[in-house]
Amino acid sequence: MQFDFDKVVDRRGGDSIKWNLYGDGILPMWVADGDILSPPEVIEALTNRAQHGVFGYAGEPAELKTLLVERMQKLYNWKITPADIVYVPGVVTGFNIAARAAGKAGDGILVQTPNYPPILNAASNHDMVTQTAELKLVHNGNIINYEYDDAAFLGAIDERTKIFILCHPHNPTGRLMSRAELERMATVCVEKGIVICSDEIHCDLIMDGREHVPTAALSHEIAMNTITLMAPSKTFNIPGLGFSFAIIQNPELRRKYIKAQAGIVPHAGIFGYVGALAAYKHGDAWLQASNEYYAANRDFAIDYIKKYMPQLSITNPEATYLAWVDCSKAGIEGNPKEYFQKFGVALGDGKNFGAHTANFVRITMACPRKLLADGLDMMRQALEPLS
Numbered sequence: 001m002q003f004d005f006d007k008v009v010d011r012r013g014g015d016s017i018k019w020n021l022y023g024d025g026i027l028p029m030w031v032a033d034g035d036i037l038s039p040p041e042v043i044e045a046l047t048n049r050a051q052h053g054v055f056g057y058a059g060e061p062a063e064l065k066t067l068l069v070e071r072m073q074k075l076y077n078w079k080i081t082p083a084d085i086v087y088v089p090g091v092v093t094g095f096n097i098a099a100r101a102a103g104k105a106g107d108g109i110l111v112q113t114p115n116y117p118p119i120l121n122a123a124s125n126h127d128m129v130t131q132t133a134e135l136k137l138v139h140n141g142n143i144i145n146y147e148y149d150d151a152a153f154l155g156a157i158d159e160r161t162k163i164f165i166l167c168h169p170h171n172p173t174g175r176l177m178s179r180a181e182l183e184r185m186a187t188v189c190v191e192k193g194i195v196i197c198s199d200e201i202h203c204d205l206i207m208d209g210r211e212h213v214p215t216a217a218l219s220h221e222i223a224m225n226t227i228t229l230m231a232p233s234k235t236f237n238i239p240g241l242g243f244s245f246a247i248i249q250n251p252e253l254r255r256k257y258i259k260a261q262a263g264i265v266p267h268a269g270i271f272g273y274v275g276a277l278a279a280y281k282h283g284d285a286w287l288q289a290s291n292e293y294y295a296a297n298r299d300f301a302i303d304y305i306k307k308y309m310p311q312l313s314i315t316n317p318e319a320t321y322l323a324w325v326d327c328s329k330a331g332i333e334g335n336p337k338e339y340f341q342k343f344g345v346a347l348g349d350g351k352n353f354g355a356h357t358a359n360f361v362r363i364t365m366a367c368p369r370k371l372l373a374d375g376l377d378m379m380r381q382a383l384e385p386l387s
């Protein structure tokens, strides 16, 4: 293999939140933060920039917006202009700015559950109201899937609803919403005057040759109603560099967005710009290879669960490097995340992802296969006394 994704890099004792939170003796598989080396060109560009030695205020690299415009055209046949792009340091920052730009205290933010916790919590940051539409859980043996539920979506909307934060591809389920599902959600929002903030941070982590469809690329009318958030962070495993971007084609919405962040939200830093530029310019072969590796990790985890832990149910993600696991038939008393942690593995805690999710755990599979296998072995050992 051209890239050695099997290489285990020691992150203990460094600056990693993922590895430091639970300390020695615990294998961390909770946060969506990968353990594989970033593309060599990214490492080289950052090293070269560090060696320059002077780190003054930095402007954006001249080529970056052009690269992003070309990327949207090439990947999605989506025509945007450099002026549509607004840099933000992170995607969580990005959807919180969207909340301020499109709503005010007392308004409603529509979200689907299960969901990435900071999306569920965004409304409370702005004294707004969280309005929840559950996705429909479908079982097929011990594979689970989640589908868009039109009645739940419509039922969650009322006159307060001003923003829909969509997570697409979806964390934690790994669903890649179909074009029909996206069109339905977006059409409802356009009709009801609800601004869509489409968190597409996982848009490059697509499995099995599938294609991501940006919500805003569906139609001009939908584009005019949408704030899209993307980033190289998950894609190239550089979340610590602090670089993301919003695409806002509606000039009035963009004006409000820029105003909502003015004076509060910092520009991207030097290393964010340098890393993003190198990644988008040179990282595509690495990206294809890492996606194949993640898909093989996913298949490994599903096979392992079918073989050794059939009392668990797992998603079969179409995108992301996340697996969402239902432990409700495993006989665990209390919180599954806490229980598994006693056996050495720290997983994402389902209870933070919405209603009816307390029996779930999330596994981050962006790691060398050896670490994934170790984590699954610990889960298996944890379940043995219960069977």
Ligand SMILES: Cc1ncc(COP(=O)(O)O)c(C=O)c1O
Pocket (backbone or CB within 6 Å): 031, 032, 089, 090, 091, 092, 093, 116, 167, 171, 199, 201, 202, 231, 233, 239, 244
């Ligand atoms: C859907 C989603 N949005 C945003 C983020 C985090 O974005 P950032 O670190 O850029 O704020 C994550 C990280 O896991 C995520 O899964």
